[in-house]
Amino acid sequence: xxxxxxxxxxxxxxxxxxxxxxxxxxxxxxxxxxxxxxxxxxxxxxxxxxxxxxxxxxxxxxxxxxxxxxxxxxxxxxxxxxxxxxxxxxxxxxxxxxxxxxxxxxxxxxxxxxxxxxxxxxxxxxxxxxxxxxxxxxxxxxxxxxxxxxxxxxxxxxxxxxxxxxxxxxxxxxxxxxxxxxxxxxxxxxxxxxxxxxxxxxxxxxxxxxxxxxxxxxxxxxxxxxxxxxxxxxxxxxxx
Amino acid sequence: xxxxxxxxxxxxxxxxxxxxxxxxxxxxxxxxxxxxxxxxxxxxxxxxxxxxxxxxxxxxxxxxxxxxxxxxxxxxxxxxxxxxxxxxxxxxxxxxxxxxxxxxxxxxxxxx
Numbered sequence: 604x605x606x607x608x609x610x611x612x613x614x615x616x617x618x619x620x621x622x623x624x625x626x627x628x629x630x631x632x633x634x635x636x637x638x639x640x641x642x643x644x645x646x647x648x649x650x651x652x653x654x655x656x657x658x659x660x661x662x663x664x665x666x667x668x669x670x671x672x673x674x675x676x677x678x679x680x681x682x683x684x685x686x687x688x689x690x691x692x693x694x695x696x697x698x699x700x701x702x703x704x705x706x707x708x709x710x711x712x713x714x715x716x717x718x719x720x721x722x723x724x725x726x727x728x729x730x731x732x733x734x735x736x737x738x739x740x741x742x743x744x745x746x747x748x749x750x751x752x753x754x755x756x757x758x759x760x761x762x763x764x765x766x767x768x769x770x771x772x773x774x775x776x777x778x779x780x781x782x783x784x785x786x787x788x789x790x791x792x793x794x795x796x797x798x799x800x801x802x803x804x805x806x807x808x809x810x811x812x813x814x815x816x817x818x819x820x821x822x823x824x825x826x827x828x829x830x831x832x833x834x835x836x837x838x839x840x841x842x843x
Numbered sequence: 844x845x846x847x848x849x850x851x852x853x854x855x856x857x858x859x860x861x862x863x864x865x866x867x868x869x870x871x872x873x874x875x876x877x878x879x880x881x882x883x884x885x886x887x888x889x890x891x892x893x894x895x896x897x898x899x900x901x902x903x904x905x906x907x908x909x910x911x912x913x914x915x916x917x918x919x920x921x922x923x924x925x926x927x928x929x930x931x932x933x934x935x936x937x938x939x940x941x942x943x944x945x946x947x948x949x950x951x952x953x954x955x
Contacts, residue, residue, distance in 0.1 A: 839854070
């Protein structure tokens, strides 16, 4: 039996834009990204949206779907639709809108840099490989957070980001936590200094929205709690 | 305020929360016990007046509140009102002093 068309409301314009309605045919195993692509290719070619890999690796297609931040390429319509046939698609929250469904991600990635989210080792190409067992406790901690694809779903879901624009956000703090646990990295104290305080890990209220919505099932909340402990320990010991 | 102080404030708030948790349980249990036993105000005062143990317990209770409340309010004022200037911290230090004064006044009222 043919299923009725989807009634899709899509955000158009910038922060002060409006919703535009479209009717999209329903298919089996259809994703939210399929719907947006159908609109752009057959109904309105001026619709702006962002995607690349379509298989949940690149982190570029995240949007707000029926009020929930999601990776659209891996979100089936059946999962996202709560009211039969009705779908509302908006850009991610907590980021400036460039146009339609495209947000300006600069602030998000700038905060990764502020949290010292890049690896800095101490070895050169002339040194041996660092041998770290897969059973190593710190390595296991790294594994829990390393699969982040930088989609900004957590950043969009975070209430603290909404209330404190300087807050580094769950993704950058999760990244910092993976590096703090990376035994090859040589900048732990600088990183702890960068993520401490009102704009960093200590502002997290442990609402766990980031953990709830992360499409990769990462728990940034747990990493942030680890950073809080690590920073406090370092401050109390006079290392920071 | 630098990140060290902010970090220490966070630690102080968690530590004071742990103390408050214990104090509230002891306080409520004592209240319930006193009411169920049918103690009058005079009988309660007879037990608290001159009691160094109760004085010490409630002094710690007040101290924990003095530490805990202003730090929590600091985050609320920053996030809800966007008040992040140094004047916020000055007002909260004043608030801590007022809470401490009121709390100790109440304790001395039943101790002396």
